[in-house]
Amino acid sequence: MNIMFLSCKQVTELVEKKQLVGLSTIESMRFRLHVVMCAACKSYERQSLLIEQALKRMIQVSRSDKDAAQLHPDTKLKILEKIKTSK
Amino acid sequence: MPHDVESWFHKYSDELFRWSFYKTSSREIAEDLVQETFLAAVKNHKNFEEKASAKTWLFSILNHKIIDYYRKKVKSITVDGTRAEQNFVQQTDSHFDAHQRWTLSKGAVLWEEESHLLDNMEFRKVMGSCMAELPENWRLVITSKYLLNKKGQEICQELKVTPSNYWQMVHRAKLMLKKCIDRLWKR
Ligand SMILES: [Zn+2]
Numbered sequence: 001m002n003i004m005f006l007s008c009k010q011v012t013e014l015v016e017k018k019q020l021v022g023l024s025t026i027e028s029m030r031f032r033l034h035v036v037m038c039a040a041c042k043s044y045e046r047q048s049l050l051i052e053q054a055l056k057r058m059i060q061v062s063r064s065d066k067d068a069a070q071l072h073p074d075t076k077l078k079i080l081e082k083i084k085t086s087k
Numbered sequence: 088m089p090h091d092v093e094s095w096f097h098k099y100s101d102e103l104f105r106w107s108f109y110k111t112s113s114r115e116i117a118e119d120l121v122q123e124t125f126l127a128a129v130k131n132h133k134n135f136e137e138k139a140s141a142k143t144w145l146f147s148i149l150n151h152k153i154i155d156y157y158r159k160k161v162k163s164i165t166v167d168g169t170r171a172e173q174n175f176v177q178q179t180d181s182h183f184d185a186h187q188r189w190t191l192s193k194g195a196v197l198w199e200e201e202s203h204l205l206d207n208m209e210f211r212k213v214m215g216s217c218m219a220e221l222p223e224n225w226r227l228v229i230t231s232k233y234l235l236n237k238k239g240q241e242i243c244q245e246l247k248v249t250p251s252n253y254w255q256m257v258h259r260a261k262l263m264l265k266k267c268i269d270r271l272w273k274r
Contacts, residue, residue, distance in 0.1 A: 007187030016254040016261065021239055040189040044265065046199040051264050053205055054214045059233040063109050071104045071118065079100070079122045083092055086129050 006034050011041045015048050092128050095141050100125070102142075103149055110153050110234050120156065124149045154245060157231060161246045164224045164256060172222050179262045198272045210272065217267035225260040228253070 006014070011034050014027060023031060035042045071079075100121060108117035127148050128135075135144055164172060184190050204210050218226060232242045243253045 007183070008189045009183045009187035012262065013255065013258050016258045017250075020243075020254050020257070021250050040191055043197060043199055044189075047265050047268070048261050050199055050204060051214075051261055051268075054211070055230060056233050057205055058211075058214065058218070059230060062112065066105055066109045069105050069108050069114075070101045071121065075118050076096075076100065079118075079125060080093065080096060082122065083096060083125050083129055086126055 004030065004033070006030050008034075008038060008041055011035065011038070012044055012048075015041075015045050019048070019052065091141070092125060092132065095128070095145060096125055099142050099145055103145060106146070107149055107153060111156060112230075116156065120149060120152045123152050127152075154235070157227065157235065157245075158247050160224050160227050161231075161248055161256075164228070172224065175222050175225065175263065176259065179259045182262055182266060195269055196272055198268060213268055213271045214264075216271060217264050220267055221260055221263055225256065225263075228256045229260045 011031060014023060014031050017023060017027075018031070035045065103124060104117055104121050107120045108114060111117050111120065124145060128145060131148075135141070182190060198204065198210075201207070201210075221229075228246075231246060232238060235242065235245055237245050240250065243250045246253070248256075
């Protein structure tokens with residue numbers, strides 16, 4: 001492993017680190033140095049951010065899908081029974 | 088007294104269920120957590136202060152159960168990954184060659200350059216199928232920060248993992264999603 005140059009795999013890890021807690025000065029320098037020269041990693045960073053936004057959107061949609069969800073009546077009876085018998 | 092808890096159950100169980108269903112994305116898990124919540128309420132009934140709102144109290148019990156559920160799931164990834172997860176780790180490693188450079192197929196689609204991608208129904212469908220291909224625990228890791236509504240360090244504290252552990256898990260899951268989208272997204 002080279003001190004100055006990161007591998008693509010390391011860069012893709014740093015893409016996530018960058019989003020989660022940010023990079024140190026050294027990391028950020030190495031990161032930029034790599035991305036300037038590597039189209040695949042540059043495009044991966046944008047893809048990672050897009051996936052992130054898509055996930056967020058998916059979660060919002062899944063919430064509205066569950067707006068009318070109810071416990072199954074049989075499950076309700078079962079749980080009520082357990083409440084009654086546990087003390 | 089179980090008597091109170093029974094009437095709370097009639098009043099709040101559906102609302103609690105919807106919340107835990109949304110947080111866990113699984114009907115069965117959500118039902119279990121609701122049941123555990125009410126049983127805990129019976130057991131700890133004397134800790135409930137009459138002036139407090141029963142609904143708030145029940146939700147706080149449920150929220151603890153939800154976090155516990157997440158922690159257990161995330162822990163099971165790091166401690167004893169299942170076979171499916173081991174395969175998954177090998178698969179993401181194969182995205183890189185011996186020098187850790189991308190092994191991209193020649194015709195890789197630059198889907199990130201598409202405009203309005205997030206509003207595109209086809210893309211959302213692709214995203215849904217790709218999420219379904221992820222092992223369950225990894226899916227949970229990458230959705231956790233939105234479901235638990237925490238960012239950065241906070242989500243790591245909540246899940247009791249180190250940041251480096253967390254971003255490595257997210258890294259693997261993202262690589263899988265990327266490859267899957269590359270495969271399914273055709274122009
Ligand atoms: Zn690269």
